[in-house]
Amino acid sequence: MTRVQEASAMASLVRREVAGLPVYDPGADPDEVARVNDVARIIKLSNNENPFGASPAVAAAVQRRLADVTRYPDPTGKRLTEALGRALTVPAERIVLGNGSENILELLCQAVLDPGDLVVTQAPGFSLHEIFPRMMGARVRKVAVTAEFGFDPAAWAGALAAAPKLVFLANPCNPTGVMLTAAELDHIVACAPPSALLVLDEAYCEFARPDPAYPDGMEVLRDHHRPWIVLRTFSKAYGLAGARVGYGIASNATLVQALDRVRTPYNVNQLAQDAAVAALGDQAHLTETVRRTGVEIARLAARLRDAGLRVAPSAANFLFIDTTRDADEVVRQLHRSGIIVKAWREPGYQTFIRASLSTPEDNDLFVRRLLEICGRRER
Numbered sequence: 001m002t003r004v005q006e007a008s009a010m011a012s013l014v015r016r017e018v019a020g021l022p023v024y025d026p027g028a029d030p031d032e033v034a035r036v037n038d039v040a041r042i043i044k045l046s047n048n049e050n051p052f053g054a055s056p057a058v059a060a061a062v063q064r065r066l067a068d069v070t071r072y073p074d075p076t077g078k079r080l081t082e083a084l085g086r087a088l089t090v091p092a093e094r095i096v097l098g099n100g101s102e103n104i105l106e107l108l109c110q111a112v113l114d115p116g117d118l119v120v121t122q123a124p125g126f127s128l129h130e131i132f133p134r135m136m137g138a139r140v141r142k143v144a145v146t147a148e149f150g151f152d153p154a155a156w157a158g159a160l161a162a163a164p165k166l167v168f169l170a171n172p173c174n175p176t177g178v179m180l181t182a183a184e185l186d187h188i189v190a191c192a193p194p195s196a197l198l199v200l201d202e203a204y205c206e207f208a209r210p211d212p213a214y215p216d217g218m219e220v221l222r223d224h225h226r227p228w229i230v231l232r233t234f235s236k237a238y239g240l241a242g243a244r245v246g247y248g249i250a251s252n253a254t255l256v257q258a259l260d261r262v263r264t265p266y267n268v269n270q271l272a273q274d275a276a277v278a279a280l281g282d283q284a285h286l287t288e289t290v291r292r293t294g295v296e297i298a299r300l301a302a303r304l305r306d307a308g309l310r311v312a313p314s315a316a317n318f319l320f321i322d323t324t325r326d327a328d329e330v331v332r333q334l335h336r337s338g339i340i341v342k343a344w345r346e347p348g349y350q351t352f353i354r355a356s357l358s359t360p361e362d363n364d365l366f367v368r369r370l371l372e373i374c375g376r377r378e379r
């Protein structure tokens with residue numbers, strides 16, 4: 001075989017669904033941005049990470065476990081699922097752990113979806129809510145938000161009437177940061193076919209909780225005897241994005257057992273499991289992180305709005321901003337100052353960027369630079 005023949009043979013091995021998948025966009029590589037733009041310092045606002053750091057208890061827990069790195073992790077994640085079970089008053093057998101909550105999104109699709117099944121999700125939305133279903137050969141229907149980034153009850157009712165097998169819904173939504181109310185969640189529960197699996201992705205729930213209008217998904221779903229799972233993560237408010245730990249609380253242990261069959265046995269490493277137990281045990285640190293995030297998000301949103309930019313009302317740790325110009329170009333210009341944000345590429349949002357937080361000083365630099373690029377002046 002020649003190299004060309006080999007490449008073509010390789011390409012024909014790849015499943016059609018996989019070959020056609022959109023590629024996940026993790027945002028620009030900080031080293032590359034620093035090199036290309038010759039900047040010494042990078043301000044990374046592209047991945048909704050936590051600039052305030054994890055609990056100090058995390059470093060101590062990881063340090064203690066380092067000597068055991070020769071051993072495989074606990075495949076059942078017993079200590080963490082039990083700690084979560086106690087904190088949430090849910091039996092541990094209804095809790096599943098993932099290598100990040102994105103791992104659980106993937107496992108759900110592998111366990112539930114057949115080719116041709118329908119999945120309903122929101123647009124704009126988290127790209128993995130589309131990529132993983134399509135990987136399984138499922139069809140994805142997206143429900144658009146309103147012009148004000150809000151929930152569109154009629155559009156949801158229409159999409160749910162088309163008999164989806166699985167519904168992915170993020171609350172708060174990524175990228176807008178907008179949260180659904182209890183009444184909006186109830187509407188989805190009422191319209192979804194009773195046999196459909198409702199997946200409520202609460203990656204940013206801790207940031208939204210101080211708002212009394214934010215519904216606890218488990219509370220809303222608890223009394224509905226239908227299949228559901230609520231997904232959460234240690235990546236965001238707990239500041240453990242690098243450790244990769246997420247979890248799901250399922251309506252029924254049967255779903256957890258199905259996910260256990262498709263997951264790799266050691267999907268969450270032991271350092272990560274211990275880090276998560278330590279982070280969960282430091283609720284004071286979490287509360288302070290959430291408080292500081294809320295202050296900073298409100299401050300930045302107000303400055304951008306005062307300067308005339310449209311910013312979605314965010315209940316999360318990031319802002320969705322209409323720059324009113326080509327977002328890719330805005331992103332390139334920000335790179336020159338070492339600032340990395342994400343240009344949103346979904347149809348209808350090509351002038352939008354999503355920016356998360358850094359330190360208050362870095363956030364100020366970002367706002368100043370963005371307003372310059374957009375030709376806006378602070379009032």
Ligand SMILES: Cc1ncc(COP(=O)(O)O)c(C=O)c1O
Nearest residue numbers: 100101102126174203233235246
């Ligand atoms: C809505 C949503 N769900 C899930 C995830 C996955 O997070 P992780 O895999 O780090 O838990 C993200 C990450 O950005 C997200 O925005």
